[in-house]
Amino acid sequence: MDSKKSPDKKKSVEGVSRRTFAKRALQAGLGAGAVATGLSSAFTGNSTQFYDEYDYVIVGSGAGGGPLAANLARAGFRVLVLEAGANDPSDDTHNIPAWHPFASEDRKLSWDFFVKHYADFDQQKLDSKYVPGKGVLYPRAATIGGCTTHHALITVYPHNNDFDRIAQSTGDSSWESWNMRRYFQRLERCQYVSRPIFSNPSRHGFDGWLPTNRGNPALLLEDPAILKIVKAALAKYGLEGAIDQIITGNMNLDINHWDVASGLEGPFIAPMAADSKSRRSGVREHLLDTQAIYPNLLHIRTNALATRVLFEGNTAVGVEFLEGASLYKADPYYDESGTAGILRQVRATREVILSGGAFNSPQLLKLSGVGPAHELRDHGIDPVVDLPGVGENLQDRYEVGIVSEMTEDLALLKDCTWGADGDPCLNRYRYGWFNKGPYSGNGPVPSLVKRSKPDLEDPDLFIFGVPTDFHGYFPGYSEALRNYKDRFSWIVLKGHTNNTAGRVTLHSADPRDTPDINFHYFGEGNDALGEDLQAVVEGVKISRDIMSGPLVSKGVSRELLPGAEIQSDQQIGDFVKNQAWGHHASCSNKMGPASDPMAVVDSKFRVHGTNNLRVVDASVFPRIPGFFIVVPVYMISEKASDDIIATATGQAV
Known part of the structure; x- marks a missing residue:
């Protein structure tokens, strides 16, 4: 079958035995009924039929995964996006630029992480924002568009050195700043600068998916x-x-x-990601617009909490996930006594791409057996690839x-x-x-x-x-x-902080659990x-x-x-x-050559030691770029699209 065409029949789940699947379900705390239902050969949502197999399965619909999914679908590939949150049910007031704080605490779309700034408890509790027994609130979002649905809309380009240093450390000239600027031009639809007739010294973009305006x-x-x-x-x-x-x-x-x-x-004057009517506009709108145009190529499955990447040897072949609402413990509506969800699987014939962000991507890698072997074994997880850098190097501003x-x-x-x-x-x-x-x-x-x-x-x-x-x-x-x-x-x-000592470590092997996050300020x-x-x-x-x-x-x-x-x-x-606080977590799956023992991905976003697995989100930066993280993540999502399509079409170097 041509992999670039929508499938005309459902395919059964392959590669994982029923016994292994049942064992995984029991490890996740699910009952036998959930296992039986989870082995359905096709998934049906409210208005979309879901298949067992896609070219690409992308975990996360935010700044990294969202634009990537849209680009791959527009290039003719079959793409499934797994989003752990619901399809944002909020009213349109959260699209009001000045109301972004209320969006960040909307219980219908928020994930509330509580992090540590210090291991020293006496120091930590001096923070007036510290919540006893929990930590310091770190708002995240779980809905289509991820954190771009509640961020403050500030849209600021990073510095050239942020990219030139990656080019130097990896030996990959495609990361040089002059080249990276074209990705910004490709995604931006600038509405506060006049479109140039001849030359374009500002190097703004005017035809992209992200409208930029100023107050x-x-x-x-x-x-x-x-x-x-x-x-x-x-x-x-x-x-x-x-x-x-x-x-x-x-x-x-x-x-x-x-x-x-x-x-x-x-x-x-910092621009904001808003349309000409002063409404929030970004990844969510771009994804949904693309889905409307290519309904047979782009599927977005909400209430789907990824539990692990499926491997055959060291090759990623799919994703296991729990189907159900509010299954992650960061969700304000999480109920310990509620439903455990239904365990399901989906295959990827080409690649699996993780775009869960600086907290969840390293967590998912570790749950999948990719990470520091000693930590994985401590939690009863069999290592697939011993990558000591997974979850290390966590940074923030x-x-x-x-x-x-x-x-x-x-x-x-x-x-x-x-x-x-x-x-x-x-x-x-x-x-x-x-x-x-x-x-x-x-x-x-x-x-x-x-x-x-x-x-x-x-x-x-x-x-x-x-x-x-x-x-x-x-x-x-x-x-x-x-x-x-x-x-x-x-x-x-x-910005450009020097501290790289933060860590994301597993609290348990339960995929519904949040990881331990300590920035070590x-x-x-x-x-x-x-x-x-x-x-x-x-x-x-x-x-x-x-x-x-x-x-x-x-x-x-x-x-x-x-x-x-x-x-x-x-x-x-x-x-x-x-x-002090921060809200631009990044760098916990750092990019670098295979010769760097702490590198997790290479310059093409491929996870070292694996096949057909990439990470495309804020976690891959070696050092935190610029002042605000969202534009650099948009840019690497566009770059990753080119790298992935080049691989699929046999043009990769």
Whole structure:
């Protein structure tokens, strides 16, 4: 049968005996009835018939797996996407850019991981966000589109060095930054820069699946207090008089211009992934649009929790999964006494691709027998390939909030009721024409890009302001945002972090269990010189300087965080160590040559020591790229599409 055509008959499950299948079901805690049902030869969903066999089976529908699945289907291959969450049942209010915090705590689509920042419990409990007995909340999403359905929409291109270093370490010139830029151009549909007629020095893309827009800077005119804060921030670059140019759009401040990727500093306006009507738009829409066009090629199976990759020898031949809702323990609706799910299998005639992210992809590899052999044996898992790097090298960025209480409510938000009956801001968003108001953006304040010290290769600080109280993630944090209209926060984000000591390890062999996640912040990590901490301290001082200057200080009642009593660098450093957080987990299946004993995948995303198995998500980066992870992941998804199609068509090098 031509593998690029949709099958005209159902095929039986092959390669795993009924006895082995039953044994796996019992190991997963399932009953005999679940096993019998699980051996059905075809799967039928609400509106789609599912087959036993596809060209490609992709685990995860987020930033890595979603664009990849769409590209493979559009190239004519049969693709199944396994998504552990449901098809997002939320109403359209979660597509409102300013409402992303509420989306991240929507119980219908969230997975709530609780992580450790430190192994030292005495240090860990100093974090005000720490939940006793659990850890620190790390919001993830389980639905079509993954975390792109709740992220803050910030769409920022990484630095050229992020890709050039991969090219150097792997010897693969296709990773060089000049070449990688074309993947950004391919996926972007830029709607805030005019399409060029001849040359394209900005190297923006204008025909891709991801619309990019910018918030309306004219909103600054509606809030004198925020306007003063912006002027004070611009003064850091000698641009305090440029505010009129910014508001009118005559000063571009385009952070995604090709020139900026070489390491420029300055104030910039970060674009957001929203369409021309100021609605969230991204992977979810791209996947569903593709499925509508190619219904016989792209199938998306929701409520399907992958439990392991199926191997014949070292060759991946399919995926085993549990069918059922809320089966993973990170799901807020997980019920220990509820259904255990139905164990099923699906075959991949070409490849299996894992795109579960920095937590779940290493977990699934280990559950499948790929990882550190000693850890696998400790949990009763027979090793298929001993790869000690699986789950190691976990990285994140450090962030802290500098929160000020203003002398009065911010004018921009004073009338907003965040969805209560008659909300004037919501009415303005829905029915406004030229200016949809504060809900239409993810913050009207330009971001500051700086080096924490002058000798750094690339800027490492991204400092941005938000008109609310935000100091990290904790249960109920989004509801707390509704309560404060007199708060302004600067968020200091430390990019290009040095610490690579985080780990993802198995808690148990139960695929429904969450792994143990410890980032080993600061002193517990391997940043021997403490440069990460020093950089964040510098960012705090920059933010404070803006708020304490003559232009802004009269409008500030008091500093809530770190607080007036925190003054010395040592005190600021302790504040940072206690209160920092991150939300760009990556690098836990790092890319590198086979000669690197800690490398998990090669430069074509292929898992070392296996055949027909790749990982395409944030976990594959050797070092965390740029400031925000989502654009680099989109780019590698596009690149992986080319690599996989080249293999399928016999053009791979």
